[in-house]
Amino acid sequence: MSAQTELRSWVESANGHPDFPLANLPLGVFSLDGDAPRGGVAIGDYIFDLAAACDAGLFADAALEAARSAAASSLNAFFARGASARLALRTGLYELLGEHSAQRTRLQAMGEMLLKPMNQCQLHLPARVGDYTDFYVGIHHANNVGKLFRPDNPLLPNYKYVPIGYHGRASTIDVSGAPVRRPNGQTLPAGASEPVFGASKRLDYELELGIWIGPGNARGEAIPIGEAAAHVAGFCLLNDWSARDLQAWEYQPLGPFLSKSFATSVSPWVVLPEALAPFRCAQPPRPAGDPQPLPYLFDERDQQLGALDIELEVLLLTEAMRAQGLPAQRIALSSTQNMYWTVAQMVAHHSVNGCSLQPGDLFGSGTLSGPSADSCGSLLEVTEGGKRALELPSGETRTFLEDGDEIILKARCRREGYPSIGFGECRGRVLPASAAAAR
Amino acid sequence: MSAQTELRSWVESANGHPDFPLANLPLGVFSLDGDAPRGGVAIGDYIFDLAAACDAGLFADAALEAARSAAASSLNAFFARGASARLALRTGLYELLGEHSAQRTRLQAMGEMLLKPMNQCQLHLPARVGDYTDFYVGIHHANNVGKLFRPDNPLLPNYKYVPIGYHGRASTIDVSGAPVRRPNGQTLPAGASEPVFGASKRLDYELELGIWIGPGNARGEAIPIGEAAAHVAGFCLLNDWSARDLQAWEYQPLGPFLSKSFATSVSPWVVLPEALAPFRCAQPPRPAGDPQPLPYLFDERDQQLGALDIELEVLLLTEAMRAQGLPAQRIALSSTQNMYWTVAQMVAHHSVNGCSLQPGDLFGSGTLSGPSADSCGSLLEVTEGGKRALELPSGETRTFLEDGDEIILKARCRREGYPSIGFGECRGRVLPASAAAAR
Numbered sequence: 001m002s003a004q005t006e007l008r009s010w011v012e013s014a015n016g017h018p019d020f021p022l023a024n025l026p027l028g029v030f031s032l033d034g035d036a037p038r039g040g041v042a043i044g045d046y047i048f049d050l051a052a053a054c055d056a057g058l059f060a061d062a063a064l065e066a067a068r069s070a071a072a073s074s075l076n077a078f079f080a081r082g083a084s085a086r087l088a089l090r091t092g093l094y095e096l097l098g099e100h101s102a103q104r105t106r107l108q109a110m111g112e113m114l115l116k117p118m119n120q121c122q123l124h125l126p127a128r129v130g131d132y133t134d135f136y137v138g139i140h141h142a143n144n145v146g147k148l149f150r151p152d153n154p155l156l157p158n159y160k161y162v163p164i165g166y167h168g169r170a171s172t173i174d175v176s177g178a179p180v181r182r183p184n185g186q187t188l189p190a191g192a193s194e195p196v197f198g199a200s201k202r203l204d205y206e207l208e209l210g211i212w213i214g215p216g217n218a219r220g221e222a223i224p225i226g227e228a229a230a231h232v233a234g235f236c237l238l239n240d241w242s243a244r245d246l247q248a249w250e251y252q253p254l255g256p257f258l259s260k261s262f263a264t265s266v267s268p269w270v271v272l273p274e275a276l277a278p279f280r281c282a283q284p285p286r287p288a289g290d291p292q293p294l295p296y297l298f299d300e301r302d303q304q305l306g307a308l309d310i311e312l313e314v315l316l317l318t319e320a321m322r323a324q325g326l327p328a329q330r331i332a333l334s335s336t337q338n339m340y341w342t343v344a345q346m347v348a349h350h351s352v353n354g355c356s357l358q359p360g361d362l363f364g365s366g367t368l369s370g371p372s373a374d375s376c377g378s379l380l381e382v383t384e385g386g387k388r389a390l391e392l393p394s395g396e397t398r399t400f401l402e403d404g405d406e407i408i409l410k411a412r413c414r415r416e417g418y419p420s421i422g423f424g425e426c427r428g429r430v431l432p433a434s435a436a437a438a439r
Numbered sequence: 440m441s442a443q444t445e446l447r448s449w450v451e452s453a454n455g456h457p458d459f460p461l462a463n464l465p466l467g468v469f470s471l472d473g474d475a476p477r478g479g480v481a482i483g484d485y486i487f488d489l490a491a492a493c494d495a496g497l498f499a500d501a502a503l504e505a506a507r508s509a510a511a512s513s514l515n516a517f518f519a520r521g522a523s524a525r526l527a528l529r530t531g532l533y534e535l536l537g538e539h540s541a542q543r544t545r546l547q548a549m550g551e552m553l554l555k556p557m558n559q560c561q562l563h564l565p566a567r568v569g570d571y572t573d574f575y576v577g578i579h580h581a582n583n584v585g586k587l588f589r590p591d592n593p594l595l596p597n598y599k600y601v602p603i604g605y606h607g608r609a610s611t612i613d614v615s616g617a618p619v620r621r622p623n624g625q626t627l628p629a630g631a632s633e634p635v636f637g638a639s640k641r642l643d644y645e646l647e648l649g650i651w652i653g654p655g656n657a658r659g660e661a662i663p664i665g666e667a668a669a670h671v672a673g674f675c676l677l678n679d680w681s682a683r684d685l686q687a688w689e690y691q692p693l694g695p696f697l698s699k700s701f702a703t704s705v706s707p708w709v710v711l712p713e714a715l716a717p718f719r720c721a722q723p724p725r726p727a728g729d730p731q732p733l734p735y736l737f738d739e740r741d742q743q744l745g746a747l748d749i750e751l752e753v754l755l756l757t758e759a760m761r762a763q764g765l766p767a768q769r770i771a772l773s774s775t776q777n778m779y780w781t782v783a784q785m786v787a788h789h790s791v792n793g794c795s796l797q798p799g800d801l802f803g804s805g806t807l808s809g810p811s812a813d814s815c816g817s818l819l820e821v822t823e824g825g826k827r828a829l830e831l832p833s834g835e836t837r838t839f840l841e842d843g844d845e846i847i848l849k850a851r852c853r854r855e856g857y858p859s860i861g862f863g864e865c866r867g868r869v870l871p872a873s874a875a876a877a878r
Contacts, residue, residue, distance in 0.1 A: 131610050136693060156691050161634050162625055166693035167606035167700070171570050171795045172658065181659045183792035186601055186733065195600050197733050219611065220620045220873060246792070252595050254575060254605035255694020258792040261606070294625065294636050353622035353685070353697040354873065356610045434659060434793065 007419065008099040010108065011115065013044030018412070019269075019422030020044055025093050026269035026424075027070055027078070027234070029124040032116050037124045039070040039078070042269050042424070043097055046115040053096070053114060058103065063092030075127045075270060079214045079233035080359035086233075086272050123268035125175045126236075127212060127360040132173060132264070133350060134208075134240060134364040135165040139340040141367035144381040160290050163297070163341040163349045165363075168240075169261035173362065175268050176426045180241055182403065182433040183262040187245040199433030200243035200259075202386065203401040206367040207314050207377030207409055209336055210238035210266050211343055213361035220354040225299040228344035229306065231357060234270035237312075237409040237426035238364045241265065244380055244400065266362070267409070267426040275421055276308060279413040283307040283342055296352055297345045306342040310423075311335055311412045312368055314377065319404035320394040328408055329393055331382065334375040338368050403432045446858065447538040449547065450554065452483030457851070458708075458861030459483055464532050465708035465863075466509055466517070466673070468563040471555050476563045478509040478517070481708050481863070482536055485554040492535070492553060497542065502531030514566045514709060518653045518672035519798035525672075525711050562707035564614045565675075566651060566799040571612060571703070572789060573647075573679060573803040574604040578779035580806035583820040599729050602736070602780040602788045604802075607679075608700035612801065614707050615865045619680055621842065621872040622701040626684040638872030639682035639698075641825065642840040645806040646753050646816030646848055648775055649677035649705050650782055652800035659793040664738040667783035668745065670796060673709035676751075676848040676865035677803045680704065683819055683839070705801070706848070706865035714860055715747060718852040722746040722781055735791055736784045745781040749862075750774055750851045751807055753816065758843035759833040767847055768832055770821065773814040777807050842871045 008015050009022040020026065020042040030047050031037045040047040050071035053059060059067045066085035070078040078085060096103060107114060136142055139159075146154025158164065174180075182203055186195040214233035217223045223231055240260060247259030283303050292298065299306070312335060317328035341349075343363075351357055367377040376382045379400055382390055389397035401407070411423035447454050448461040459465070459481040469486050470476045479486040489510035492498060498506045505524035509517040517524060535542060546553060575581055578598075585593030597603065613619075621642055625634040653672035656662045662670055679699060686698035722742050731737065738745070751774060754767035780788075782802075790796055806816040815821045818839055821829055828836035840846070850862035 131608055158625075158627075158634075158688055158691065162689050164689070164693055164696075166696055167608055169570055169606055169794060170609070171797055171800070172793075181793050184661070185792050186597075188597075194730065195597075195733070197735055222623070222873065243792070249597055250601050250603070251692075251694075252597065253690075253694070254603055255690075255692070257603075257605055258788070258794065261794040262792040291633065294634070296636055349697070353624050353682075353701040354611075354620050355608060355697065355700040358610055361610070434661065 009043060009097045010099050010101060010104050011044045011046060011097060013046065017044045018420070019424050021419050021421060022094070022097055023419040024271065024275050024421040025090055026271045026275065027075060027126065028268045028270060029074060029126050030116070030121040031124065032121050037073045039072055039075060040116070041093060042118065045118055047118050047121055048097070049114055049116055056110065058096055059092050062088035067092065076360040079127060079212060082215045083230060086274055090272070090274055123175055125173065125266070126268060126270050129170040129173050129362045130358045130360050132168040132170045132362045133165050134168045134366065135163060135346055136366035137163055137339045137341040137346065138366045138368040138377065140338055140371050141369040141377055141381065144369060144376065148385045161294065163346050165346070165350065166255045168264065168364070172261055173264045173266060176265055176428070178265065178428065179431045180263045180265070180428045181431045183243050183246065183258065184433050185243065185246040185258050186249055188249045195249055200245055201400065202244035203430060204242045204244050204379045205314065205401070205407045206240035206242055207312055207332065207334060208238040208240050208367060209310070209365040210236040211363040211365070212236065212270055213357050213363065214359055216357040216359055216361065217351050219356045222354060223347055223351040225297060225302060225344055225348040228347035229273070231347055232273055232343055233359065234272050235276065236270060237267040237411055237423050239265040239407060239409055239426055239428055240364055240367070241428070242378070265426050265428045267424050269424045271423055276413065278415055278418040279309045280305045281307050281309045284337060293345065297348055299344065302342055302344045306344045307339065308336040309413065309415070311414065313410040315408040315410070316392070317406045317408065318392060318394060318396060318402065320396055321392065324394055326393055331390065332374060332376055334368050334370040334377055336368060338370050339365060401430050403430050405430050448482060448536045449538050449540060449543050450483045450485060450536060452485065456483045457859070458863050460858050460860060461533070461536060462858040463710065463714050463860040464529055465710045465714065466514055466565065467707045467709060468513060468565050469555070469560040470563065471560050476512045478511055478514060479555070480532060481557065484557055486557050486560055487536070488553055488555055495549065497535055498531050501527035506531065515799040518566060518651060521654045522669060525713055529711070529713055562614055564612065564705070565707060565709050568609040568612050568801045569797045569799050571607040571609045571801045572604050573607045573805065574602060574785055575805040576602055576778045576780040576785065577805045577807040577816065579777055579810050580808040580816055580820065583808060583815065587824045600733065602785050604785070604789065605694045607703065607803070611700055612703045612705060615704055615867070617704065617867065618870045619702045619704070619867045620870045622682050622685065622697065623872050624682065624685040624697050625688055627688045634688055639684055640839065641683035642869060643681045643683050643818045644753065644840070644846045645679035645681055646751055646771065646773060647677040647679050647806060648749070648804040649675040650802040650804070651675065651709055652796050652802065653798055655796040655798055655800070656790050658795045661793060662786055662790040664736060664741060664783055664787040667786035668712070670786055671712055671782055672798065673711050674715065675709060676706040676850055676862050678704040678846060678848055678865055678867055679803055679806070680867070704865050704867045706863050708863045710862055715852065717854055717857040718748045719744045720746050720748045723776055732784065736787055738783065741781055741783045745783045746778065747775040748852065748854070750853065752849040754847040754849065755831070756845040756847065757831060757833060757835060757841065759835055760831065763833055765832055770829065771813060771815055773807050773809040773816055775807060777809050778804060840869050842869050844869050
């Protein structure tokens with residue numbers, strides 16, 4: 001442990017960096033000055049250019065193979081290679097970037113050939129998303145939302161047996177920073193018997209953990225729970241933007257559709273399972289009276305070590321706050337410990353019917369609210385369905401998002417004896433609805 | 440009209456062919472003897488090899504460009520080119536394949552270089568599916584299924600305002616002929632308070648029209664209803680296999696998931712909108728008292744000519760019927776006139792929130808049942824939720840599908856004064872559930 005605490009890099013900005021110290025080394029896809037998007041690794045304030053490193057002969061053998069596939073314009077092929085490629089790449093990167101690297105002088109001389117200043121780079125979606133599945137494993141969120149509809153019986157009978165999920169829209173997944181246009185659609189005004197068409201008035205965010213899928217399974221072959229972790233390629237933050245008024249009117253009987261498909265944002269950096277290993281923990285015990293998971297969803301090791309201890313944060317920055325020079329305001333602090341099901345349980349469930357998971361598939365965890373008012377992962381919960389306005393330091397209030405509002409998700413892992421790591425940000429700013437369609 | 444009726448091909452098997460006369464010319468992707476999959480055109484009992492035709496210099500100018508893109512291993516690029524490419528290709532094909540083709544002698548001499556016997560070819564999925572959306576526009580199906588749950592109030596209040604749809608799973612879309620493995624999953628036995636795990640006991644099919652999407656829209660730019668037809672690249676048959684017992688237990692509150700994601704089958708031939716032009720018709724008038732569509736869903740021309748008159752058929756062939764030498768038994772005869780919403784309305788609705796549609800996206804119409812018992816597009820409806828067994832000529836009965844059962848969907852267009860065309864078949868045979876997972 002102490003060895004890891006002391007791991008320092010000759011890239012000075014990495015040491016003590018809140019997100020990207022040497023212990024993290026997340027992968028992403030970047031470009032600079034409009035050149036071709038390619039894979040890179042976040043280290044402090046820089047992006048380590050994997051293609052440049054390969055070309056310069058900095059890697060050999062398995063690390064070179066892994067780095068070549070991670071240097072591509074999307075990480076799908078790298079995801080497909082699984083844990084051995086990740087380990088080979090990380091070992092190679094530690095050797096190159098550690099404080100006592102044998103090649104330090106040569107690498108420093110390469111300067112920006114090798115290390116691109118992150119703030120000058122554009123970050124892209126790290127992989128082509130095949131299928132996107134959004135789960136609903138945040139039990140406090142399910143409870144809070146259920147209470148708005150069914151005060152006496154918030155959780156449906158299947159919730160504690162089934163890791164509930166649904167298919168989402170892959171074509172509208174954006175990387176952090178892409179603006180989010182307020183959607184138009186049908187809504188049923190309170191008390192009305194006929195819907196109206198127009199811009200959503202109840203635009204919301206959802207704080208989620210994103211899970212990138214690795215090798216995946218052949219069609220018809222379920223992934224056993226004990227092998228599920230091997231099919232996870234990495235993690236990110238995910239904002240499942242939601243138009244609550246469209247959702248309330250459209251979602252019966254087949255689930256959310258246009259209320260979600262206008263935009264989903266993910267953070268650009270894929271935090272690898274190896275970087276998160278120190279932050280694994282036991283799945284919190286189920287409350288007394290809850291059923292045990294069915295055998296296909298139960299694995300002793302997964303129960304002991306399959307959960308994650310990641311601190312999650314939502315911040316809001318409005319136009320007025322920007323004008324007044326105020327910083328973004330934290331509106332929720334939550335944790336991945338609010339997941340009723342582990343990621344391995346989600347993988348095992350998704351494939352148990354023979355459905356094939358593929359490299360580059362993306363899962364959302366569902367909104368990860370905590371049990372308290374200051375840990376709610378959506379405005380729907382914070383404002384109790386729009387009934388209690390949220391007060392902001394600018395003197396404004398919010399029930400749902402206004403045009404110009406920016407939502408910033410962050411995540412951090414801390415544990416005594418280990419260097420902290422972070423996920424970077426998942427940002428999105430609300431643009432006004434399209435006037436053409438709003439007529 | 441009469442000119443078209445008389446359109447004959449020198450490919451003799453095309454003349455009077457139930458599916459693929461010269462008037463149809465659907466596109467697909469095929470391979471022969473394990474060679475590389477490539478685009479072809481169905482003509483009678485043959486597949487016209489587009490790559491071979493291009494290489495032989497049979498096309499020029501716009502027809503050549505179109506044929507080159509349709510000759511690829513998937514039709515996505517061709518779909519992206521829209522109506523002008525389809526017209527150029529069809530014109531070129533008419534010239535080559537018509538009875539009085541100037542090149543007839545040369546083409547006949549090319550023999551199987553150009554025309555591959557269809558029964559020796561393997562057919563593939565015609566395009567890479569980006570996103571798959573399943574709609575629910577078959578109003579009799581919605582009524583029939585709704586009655587099983589809510590006898591007094593079968594249709595939910597949104598049905599006549601919203602073309603209801605949900606996201607489906609793209610990774611498990613198969614071409615006709617691929618077997619369908621019975622899924623395992625959780626179900627809640629009647630009267631039980633806890634679910635059990637095992638093979639689905641209520642496996643069903645759904646008779647649907649499939650719609651392949653063409654050019655598509657930029658993110659944030661809704662497709663106006665008047666332009667929606669330009670974004671449809673073609674049509675096929677679609678079987679939305681469904682495990683009713685998994686569905687009943689899992690679908691609240693976010694919609695169907697594992698009960699559908701194990702398999703979706705499509706017919707291999709993409710019937711182009713131009714081939715269907717003679718079979719366009721007016722949208723049947725809405726019953727008295729039904730609301731008019733909201734303006735974004737209403738277009739006069741679409742109401743007059745945007746519906747389709749396609750006869751749809753479901754056949755069942757069991758192991759016992761096969762053993763007794765019996766032919767497949769027709770169990771439903773329905774029509775695309777049972778769609779409450781047109782395809783253009785589905786396209787306009789899907790994109791109205793700014794969601795981008797892309798070439799190769801696939802829509803399912805939803806189950807297209809008719810109003811009568813012999814026109815039901817699923818066993819759930821035929822057997823009223825499993826209560827009335829279907830009797831078969833083999834002496835067997837069915838409430839839901841048994842292992843070895845094969846479902847065959849067919850479609851035919853007929854209109855006085857026009858040559859009939861067909862869609863070919865969408866077949867799938869049920870394999871037993873995987874024993875490993877069934878434990």
